[in-house]
Amino acid sequence: MNAPAAPQPAAIGVAVERVGKRFRHAVKGMVYAAREVTLDIAAGEFLTLLGPSGCGKTTTLRMIAGFETPDEGRIAFAGQDVTHLPANERGIGFVFQNYALFPHLSVAENVAYGLEVRRQPRAAVARAVGEVLELVGLAGYERQFPAQMSGGEQQRVALARAIVIRPRVLLFDEPLSNLDARLRVQMRDEIRALQERLAITTVYVTHDQEEAMAVSDRIAVMNAGSLVEIGGAEALYHRPRTRFVAEFIGRANLVDALALGSAGDRVEVEALGQRLAVAPGAARAAAGSRWLLLLRPEALELAQPGARTDAIEATVKSRSFLGEKVEYLVDCGGRTLQVVRPSLGGAPSFAPGERVGLHVLPGAGTLVDAQ
Ligand SMILES: Nc1ncnc2c1ncn2[C@@H]1O[C@H](COP(=O)(O)OP(=O)(O)O)[C@@H](O)[C@H]1O
Ligand SMILES: [Mg+2]
CATH class of the missing domain: 2.40.50.140 (Nucleic acid-binding proteins)
Incomplete structure (x- = not known):
């Protein structure tokens, strides 16, 4: 038997406090992409940002990741301020819509990349890569290249790459949008099962209300840069407070x-x-x-x-x-x-x-x- 894997770090809470981000718009000047967004994400929670295209989901997620710096407000991981901490020091795993794999690297090399830049010993890297490929159902694919794989398989590689570093927070930006309908349903169930198994605090972005309802503990509905309502799927569906949520969900x-x-x-x-x-x-x-x-x-x-x-x-x-x-x-x-x-x-x-x-x-x- 393999040596036991390193224990999964304990899940942490994420606090987003009155965060805002403005961008320069060609016609309208400086415009808020996200404004006064406040989220209190519990340790191990699966929270989804849901809303129409352009409502500020990606901007909010990228601020949590550390790819964008907020103009206003503060972000904390486990109570510690990370607002100005670079992404690679936050302990996040990020899964993009377009997979963003290195085409010239094999599956194993793609997944190993994040560990190698952290200068982990070769044997530990190989073992960790094997373990996560097994977890995402890609054992045996080590030497394949991304171009030889289907979209669903490539997204599994991206998922393996995100979790191999044992992130404190797992972030997804529309990870299933490039897949066909049947595979989307299968993959969303797999993502949810894996998230529960690893108990990683997760923020997931989608514009698809059914996908949001299927995977989330809670859904934060956004419109025009602002958070409109937050709650469990059933509460938002049966007892929305706002017309926007009543019409957007279901x-x-x-x-x-x-x-x-x-x-x-x-x-x-x-x-x-x-x-x-x-x-x-x-x-x-x-x-x-x-x-x-x-x-x-x-x-x-x-x-x-x-x-x-x-x-x-x-x-x-x-x-x-x-x-x-x-x-x-x-x-x-x-x-x-x-x-x-x-x-x-x-x-x-x-x-x-x-x-x-x-x-x-x-x-x-x-x-x-x-x-
Ligand atoms: N880097 C950027 N420069 C200028 N405008 C941006 C930039 N990123 C996002 N925006 C604008 O901010 C708004 C929100 O974008 P985004 O967060 O990508 O929305 P969503 O992910 O919900 O579709 C949009 O109007 C978008 O055009
Ligand atoms: Mg987006």
Whole structure:
């Protein structure tokens, strides 16, 4: 048996405090790429920065890495200020979207590089390289060259190279964007499993909300340089506070709602011409206040008109059969709503042009800030 591997260093927390970074824009002058970003990342946590292209994810990640220096604010690893510490002294592993492998080096040489620049003895390097290649499922690939490998294999090499130095913090910038859909799903599961096994504090950047939900302990949603909301996937999906998060994570029907009063942990609202009891969301909804009611497509049901009481009148605009589910667009008083139903054989089905009764599942829906 091999000698036991050096123990994994204990996971550390990362604090990002009111960090800002400006760049010169050709037309607009100095513009914030990230502004007042504050993140408290727990030891061993998998945190994802999620948001549309250009919202400041990469800039924030590169400041954590030490590739960019913040103009404002402070970054600490394990309570120690690293704001001005060079990247190679922070103990980070970084995985790039385009793999960034050395094309003229073999797999083993690519992975060994980070250890060799740290002047580790040859035998220890060889053993460490063998171990991490095994971990990422590339045992036996030592002498291959990047150009001989698929995109997924190259990204595994990049991952091996990032973890071989036993980083304190592992950073990923859209690592799966160049892979096809099936491989993306497989690789994201592998990344998450490896991260849990090694218990390395991880910051992961993606613009793909499904990927973020699949891998993260918490998701920090960014928009236009600012952090909008942070939380677990289920909390952000079911109880977003902001319209931006309601629309960016999952699909949203947002309808005007008037708060009528509270009943227990529910708020009575008037929406779509009905009285509904919904979750209050983050804020207290005073009687008479106006909100947006978030209804996820799977929280809506369709029935024959008149089959049940309290039906909201609607007309089917389109129906798409997607295998495990059926998606409808329905017109409801001039407003288009998305409805998703599980596609069980024998379940009632409705055709475009058909009049239907629309029902909100009991307990579904949450109030979101109206702006
Ligand atoms: N080196 C740079 N010089 C000038 N502008 C930059 C630079 N890096 C990023 N930006 C700008 O900052 C904003 C945020 O960029 P980025 O952090 O790359 O966003 P994201 O990764 O979310 O797509 C964008 O408007 C981008 O054009
Ligand atoms: Mg980016």
